[in-house]
Amino acid sequence: MEKLSLYDYLGRAAGQKLGNNVKQQADKEQVPVGWRKIENKKYVGNVLLYPKEFLDKYFQSHTKAIVVFSGGQDSTTCLYWALNRYKEVEAITFQYGQKHIVEIEQSKKILNKLGVKQVIVNLDQSLGFLAESALTSNGDVSQTNKYGLPSSFVPGRNGIFLYNAYVYALKTNADSLITGVCQTDYSGYPDCRRDFIDRLLETMDNGVFGDKKSNLKIETPLMYLTKSETFKLAEDEGCLPEVIEMSHTCYNGERKYKHEFGWSSEKGTSEDPFCPACQLRANGWEEYKKQYNK
Ligand SMILES: [Zn+2]
Secondary structure (H helix, E strand, O other): OOEEOHHHHHOOOOOHHHHHHHHHHHHHOOOOOEEEEEEOOOOEEEEEEEEHHHHHHHOOOOOEEEEEOOOOHHHHHHHHHHHOOOOEEEEEEEEOOOOOOHHHHHHHHHHHHHOOEEEEEEOOOOHHHHOOOOOOOOOOOOOEOOOOOEOOOOOOHHHHHHHHHHHHHHHOOOOEEEOOOOOOOOOOOHHHOHHHHHHHHHHHHHHHHOOOOOOOEEEOOOOOOOHHHHHHHHHHOOOHHHHHHOOOOOOOOOOOEEEOOEEEOOOOOOOOOOOHHHHHHHHHHHHHHHHOOO
C-alpha cells in the first residue's frame, strides 16, 4: 500500500493544526502509519506516512476551496481556516476601486508567504464604476447613505464577488467557496447575512443546473462570531500574528500606526479618531483580551 507524508500529499506544509487532526483521525481509525527519517537544513526528525486511500478519504469532501480573499482580518482568518481543512486552497481577490487598495498589496504578501495561488479580478469598470459608496469615492466612510446604511456599504458587492467566485469554482472543480462575511458584528450590511448567502447559492445553482443543486457549498466560518471571537479563531487557526501584522482592514487605506490590534491610518485619538473598520477591530481586540484573559 502506497504511503506518503502529508507534505507530499498536499504539496505544501500542512501546519500543526491540520497535522494533528489528520493524526487523530488515523489513530481513531487505527490506520497503519509509517515513518520516514528526514534530515535537512530546515528539519531533522521523523515524518508520519499515511496510506494514500486514508488521505483521499479524509479530504474527500474537502478537496478544494476558493477563498474570497481581500487581505483583511476576516478573510485572512478564513484563509488559514481553509488551509487547515482543505487539500487545496486558492484565493480570489477583487479590485473594485476601493480606497484602501493597499489591502491588495497586503493580500499578495500573505499569499506569497503561504505559497497559495491568487487570482485578482478587476471590477473597476463594473462594480467600481457603477456602485455608489464612500469606499470607492471621496465620501466620508463614517456617514450614513440614502438607504440608512453605512456610507461604506457597496451595494451588490458580496453578490458580485460570490458570483465571480462561483464561476471560477466551477471551472477549477472546487467543492467550496469560503467567505468571511459575518452577521453578528457586521456593519449593517445586508449582504453579509447567511440568508442572503443561501438565497444567492440557490439562484446561482438555478442558473447553471436548473432544478438540480450543485455540489458547491459556501462556507462562512465567521458568520455567527463576534469580532472578539474572530480574534480567538485566528489564534486557534494559528494565524494571529499574521492577522495583526499583515492583514489590512482600515478603510482609509494607509498603514501609518501600529496598534495592538493591527495597522491603521488613524491614531485613534479624539483628534484623529478610528474609521469604523478600525473601531470595530479595536473594540474586538479589547473584548478578546478581556474574554480570554490575554
Ligand atoms: Zn481605519
